[in-house]
Amino acid sequence: EEAKKIVLVEDKALPQAMKIKIGKATASRDVRVTVSGWVHRLRVQGKDMMFVVLRDGTGFLQCVLTGRLCHTYDALTLSTESTIQVFGTIKKVPAGKNAPDGHELIVDYWKVLGKAPSGDDAFTNKLNKDSNPDVLLDNRHLTIRGETASAVLKMRALVLQAFRAFYQSTGVTEVNPPLMVQTQVEGGSTLFSFKYYGEDAYLTQSSQLYLETVLPSIGDAYTISESFRAEKSHTRRHLSQYTHIEGELGFITFDDLLDHLEQMITFVLDYVFADELGKTLMAELNPDFQRPKTPFRRMKYVDAIAWLKEHKITKEDGTSYEFGDDIPEAPERRMTDTIGEPILLTRFPAEIKAFYMKRCGDDKRVTESVDVLMPGVGEIVGGSMRIADHDELIAAYHREGLDPAPYYWYTEQRKFGTCEHGGYGLGLERFLAWLLNRYTVRECCLYPRFMGRCTP
Numbered sequence: 012e013e014a015k016k017i018v019l020v021e022d023k024a025l026p027q028a029m030k031i032k033i034g035k036a037t038a039s040r041d042v043r044v045t046v047s048g049w050v051h052r053l054r055v056q057g058k059d060m061m062f063v064v065l066r067d068g069t070g071f072l073q074c075v076l077t078g079r080l081c082h083t084y085d086a087l088t089l090s091t092e093s094t095i096q097v098f099g100t101i102k103k104v105p106a107g108k109n110a111p112d113g114h115e116l117i118v119d120y121w122k123v124l125g126k127a128p129s130g131d132d133a134f135t136n137k138l139n140k141d142s143n144p145d146v147l148l149d150n151r152h153l154t155i156r157g158e159t160a161s162a163v164l165k166m167r168a169l170v171l172q173a174f175r176a177f178y179q180s181t182g183v184t185e186v187n188p189p190l191m192v193q194t195q196v197e198g199g200s201t202l203f204s205f206k207y208y209g210e211d212a213y214l215t216q217s218s219q220l221y222l223e224t225v226l227p228s229i230g231d232a233y234t235i236s237e238s239f240r241a242e243k244s245h246t247r248r249h250l251s252q253y254t255h256i257e258g259e260l261g262f263i264t265f266d267d268l269l270d271h272l273e274q275m276i277t278f279v280l281d282y283v284f285a286d287e288l289g290k291t292l293m294a295e296l297n298p299d300f301q302r303p304k305t306p307f308r309r310m311k312y313v314d315a316i317a318w319l320k321e322h323k324i325t326k327e328d329g330t331s332y333e334f335g336d337d338i339p340e341a342p343e344r345r346m347t348d349t350i351g352e353p354i355l356l357t358r359f360p361a362e363i364k365a366f367y368m369k370r371c372g373d374d375k376r377v378t379e380s381v382d383v384l385m386p387g388v389g390e391i392v393g394g395s396m397r398i399a400d401h402d403e404l405i406a407a408y409h410r411e412g413l414d415p416a417p418y419y420w421y422t423e424q425r426k427f428g429t430c431e432h433g434g435y436g437l438g439l440e441r442f443l444a445w446l447l448n449r450y451t452v453r454e455c456c457l458y459p460r461f462m463g464r465c466t467p
């Protein structure tokens with residue numbers, strides 16, 4: 012009741028406060044500033060001192076409230092995740108004291124903008140009561156406020172920037188293909204279908220076919236689009252919606268494609284480590300990350316089969332993997348983790364790969380295809396050279412039991428000036444899981460979608 016009577020007023024004699032974001036705090040020391048943000052941490056020291064670590068998405072700032080500033084009703088009932096606005100001066104912390112960025116804001120006036128619940132309903136109770144992953148996922152809108160989750164999201168933004176910088180530096184142009192489509196790319200079993208004004212349609216599995224059609228228009232092209240897969244299993248690396256970075260290059264050879272993939276990954280790592288925020292976030296999220304040596308190891312599918320045999324890695328029924336078998340997630344991962352470095356796994360049998368893949372000139376059983384495998388995750392990229400010949404493509408549709416009719420626009424690329432070309436798709440969340448050493452791709456996107464979850 013006493014506290015309710017205490018009203019704070021801003022001292023008009025003080026210099027006008029400059030509005031800043033926390034990220035710019037170091038440049039704004041020793042002048043009067045105002046900052047708005049969320050109460051990240053709160054520590055009360057006696058009745059005349061409070062420390063608030065404020066968060067505004069650009070950083071963390073320790074704020075010191077003293078005397079009357081701590082006596083108000085708002086001060087006594089302040090809870091974490093409340094929004095407040097503070098006014099005061101940023102000073103270096105005294106030697107021997109620690110605070111984010113080595114400084115703190117000495118508050119002369121402050122106000123509450125939006126109070127968060129305290130007690131049983133407090134933010135920390137809501138999330139800590141139960142570490143059940145479902146509870147955390149239901150509360151993803153709150154868990155993203157955490158230091159790790161927000162660092163991953165920042166890194167994701169930086170990595171996207173890095174990919175775009177790579178494409179810009181190599182003259183590859185961005186396009187935005189449709190996501191509502193009427194053709195499959197990667198097999199019918201993972202299609203999400205829906206009614207499009209009464210017609211059957213799907214959410215796209217890959218923008219590849221559209222990228223191929225833009226080569227004669229704008230040349231080498233890429234897209235960063237969402238792809239959708241109705242995956243019917245729960246794994247660490249499958250989402251039903253993911254961010255797909257796809258590139259398509261004209262007049263290239265298979266070796267050019269492999270070189271391009273290696274250059275792209277190297278460029279992106281260089282970009283991240285050249286960036287101040289990138290370095291800080293890597294030190295926070297994955298301090299032991301080892302930059303892979305170049306050139307990356309290249310390994311043929313037949314040699315992977317031989318490797319599995321040699322290391323006695325068998326199928327569930329105890330029989331060995333043979334030429335023609337798909338190498339599932341678990342053995343692929345064991346091989347990659349044992350070898351412990353990136354692998355460009357090439358030349359997969361045609362039967363286990365998509366219809367559009369070009370066969371090798373020296374061995375028609377296999378295709379000019381590549382998966383990039385990374386330790387800890389396994390496959391992060393799938394790519395190939397494409398069938399450039401019209402009749403060969405028609406034969407491939409028939410072999411796969413696909414009706415060529417809806418693909419007319421794709422097929423006609425082979426009629427109106429075909430070219431040797433190839434491309435790939437990289438799963439952004441898998442790339443991040445590797446780079447940031449996350450246990451699952453679910454941590455590497457904003458609101459993960461997988462079987463059984465479409466909320467929030």
Ligand code: 4AD
Nearest residue numbers: 217219240249250253257391392393434435436438
């Ligand atoms: O190997 P995929 O199926 O290849 C394609 O879609 C080609 N059409 C791409 C192209 O050539 N333009 O998928 C490519 C990558 C995979 O290596 C993986 O990183 C990611 O997409 N991916 C998934 N990521 C998360 N959840 C899923 N369910 C994924 N399915 C594929």
